[in-house]
Amino acid sequence: MKRLHKRSVGLPPETPVHIGEIKTDKVKITSVRYDDHDIVISEQAAISECFPLKDKPAITWINIDGLHEVHIIEELGKLAGIHPLTVEDILNTEQQPKIDFFDDYVFVEMPVITLTEADEPVCIEQLSIVMGKTYVFSFREKESDVFKPLMHHLEYNKTLIRKMGADYLAYALIDIVVDNYFAVIEKLGDDVDSVEENVLRTAAPEILTNIHKLRRGFIRLRKAVWPMREIVSTLVREQSGLIGEPSKVYLKDLYDHVIQVNYTLETYRDVIYGLHDIYLTNLNTKMNEIMKFLTMIGTIFIPLTFITSIYGMNFEYMPELKWHWGYFTVLGCMFAAAVSFIVLFKRKKWI
Template structure:
């Protein structure tokens, strides 16, 4: 039975408590979605543009253009074992690689914030990682994928998190060895804070298993962090539904279209993770302990739940689009109904006024002493009769 400590659900709960301080938090976020916040992180953080078709494969193209972009890099090394945990930060990849690992530490986690080609190249060469895998790290437009090598696994995932009032879609690349885990992030800031906190517990499973359990915890944290975000979409849709029913407007339509686009982009980013987790669960390389397959299957279940929620909200967004069209149509019908009734009141009056407004010399009624008052009596009577008829029909004065 899975223990609460071994799941990243506490991450979702903590995030949910932070972002649900206001019920409609996502309604303000969605306003900026249309500007493409779900594109990869700004190009200023990327070493260079994607290589043109026909360019030689590998990381050499990025190394050649590294001087064109200055990318800040922070390298964190976390060593832990059954008895001790030690964390250090480095600004230089040479210092990080030269950092010794003491005997009690049987797992090393190297986390790199910032994609600098020379740093990626030196780390990959040090651990015998293929140059094409290093290229995948720098090409941040990668679809989530899984590749198995002789002594390590490559997993590319997407980390989606709420930063300020916008959502950030970031690529994270993992290299899993038996006792080493290397992770590359585009910039500082991730959802792994609770995992780092759990590493401090000497009685946790981290101290028993090797890097495979750490990798599971990080992947589970990425997936579970999506639950409160999707719940936020549910709250935003409920607010939007009430707004559309009450007073549909152009702003409501724009927010709805932005939401639908946002959910579609999320689906494109999240759907391949299901395949990645399934391949990890079935992996036979020996890098994942058999006892941990149950944990990876749990991540797969969470992934399916996230995708189901995403599909549900996409269907809801489509339903809201139909609701908006119906509400606008009903509102227009009500306007036309009012105008038609007003016209119906004045049509008979206009007819009577037109008959007696003609320039004939002899109109008998014009010589009557009380003809003016009779005229108004006829007009009011016809108007009153029409109003009574419309009321009996339920066209006015009655709520349907």
Template sequence: MEIRKKSRINFPKKLGNVGDSPGMIRISENAMKPIINVYSYNEQELVCSEGNDLGVILDQFKKCDNHTHWIQINGLGDIKLIESIGDHLKINPLVLEDITSCHQRPKFEEYEHYVFAVSRILHLNDDKELVNAQFSAIVKKNLIISFEEDHEERFEAVKSRLKGGKGAIRTAGPGYMCYALTDTIIDKYFVILAEMGDYLDATEDRLYDKADKSIMYDAQHLKRKLIGLRRASWPERDKVNDMIRTDSPLITPEVKTYLRDAYDHCIQIMDLIESYKEITSSIIDLYLSMVSNRMNEIMKVLTIISVIFIPLTFIAGIYGMNFSRQGADGKVIPDNMPELYWNHGYIYALVLMGVIAVVQLYVFWKKGWFNRL
């Protein structure tokens, strides 16, 4: 028997113990060492540097004091670096805790001199499992710091736009960069949904072509992935809506115009997820209905066969009774099966059985029972 692998969704678990002090920074033992990329840009130029400590950030600040800075930190495995950034930029410890506790739901929070945003980065790995990672960003005046759990490169398109210098990405401030990164994450949801849609169509084709129980398993696995995607997309919509409604000067009216487009994308994603969930549920229900109908047809065939043989068995049972025509004294017992001594009685019984069977088959055919087998 084939053993199917259970579909899993990678949801990070909460670090720490029950009752820990709020604002306590905890780093997972599996956390990757950080890689820091700094992009300092204005309308005229883009300056890039790379390192793994706070020094590369401070050096870039000194060299490019009239630029907007995007600090991209991939990997959270250095608690001293996180604390140093918090101390240098005067970041609330609760924000630092949320950055390192990678189970946060998408949200947008306002503080006195900065804003904080969290998103969920989703992708399908080689085993087609849904991997869920956290993206965090702190936006201050002329500065945005983004944090990711791993070293995967997910923002090539944003960096390409930044290098090209076209559009508003170099001139609209750090709030626009926060929008650009968020929009890239949301666009990735469309890519995942497109792949799921193709898989759903293939599963539905298999259902109509040659249904087997693997279809039910595959549809259920897909439904679990859609639930995981829904868990990320619904709060992402609320987060984008909070960014649109904020009074923070870091999110300018120009950026809010773009955020309304991102909000519309979130609505589209939610509609697709709900539609796909309904289709997967329909596929499972349809498969179960087909199995039930198939069982009903089998039972119907068996019932027809049983109905045909019931009267034949009755006749055979009667003439199989061992009541002798003659008594022990040799006298004839008139009430005991006179047919036993008929010439050709066996043939008569078989003909009678055959006629009964043919008549039953004709009646079933006239009722149309065979047409629905």
């Protein structure tokens, strides 16, 4: 993927600069206008086609997929009255999740997590949400299916979301992202269970690679998801006229979900560290078994080597050298010594 290496170092504050990877070739603008009776979903070619937005009875949701075309985000910010610092935060995809309250809107920045087939097990992208009285703007790095179930409910079902305000729509967007956390963690949990079964059977090198891969994934997940606890808690506590009491009931339930996500992440993190310790223990046990086997073999052959070395000396006067039964007697002594050690090892339960 292409990546912009530009930074805002040296630029004045409120300068909109995209920081992060370019994850889509074309920016997609989708507008949704709905109320309890009607809904209109359309793809727009320009931001100006989505307005007028504010001060209308219907709820407007504008979703933008792709952040590298800075002028689009900047134009939306000017038309909707979004603070330039918020626009700057939207374009910076490398910062931590956050929440800001302004006079006429609430800004939330949070991670969207999906599974990948690459070396890193999870992909973490940024989702920015701007919620006003009658509108919600969402900004994603690229198009995905995360919001597809919500769009389906809006279009085909006159559910609670069609009767509630913009605050409930913002809650629904955050909730569906948090629900996706559970799906990702469940899949990674299956991988942890699979590695756990393998590590108890063998200490193959690829198992250690899988453990490290999972550990990196859960560390990145925890770093991304942990701030969500404070963000949702702030949404519940904040006395803002933009968030009604009916929606706060659902936000409290969402807070419980975030707590559960963090608790599950902590549990799996402890399990993975435990798997690493089990792997090292199994590896040491296997090594000890090998050393034990080699030690027993060496112990058996030490007296045999001693006997053969004595009779391998080139002295002229060795009484047994010309004895008729000398060869067979020495072989018998060597065999008896080997059997004696084997019997001793069995009595001590070493073999």
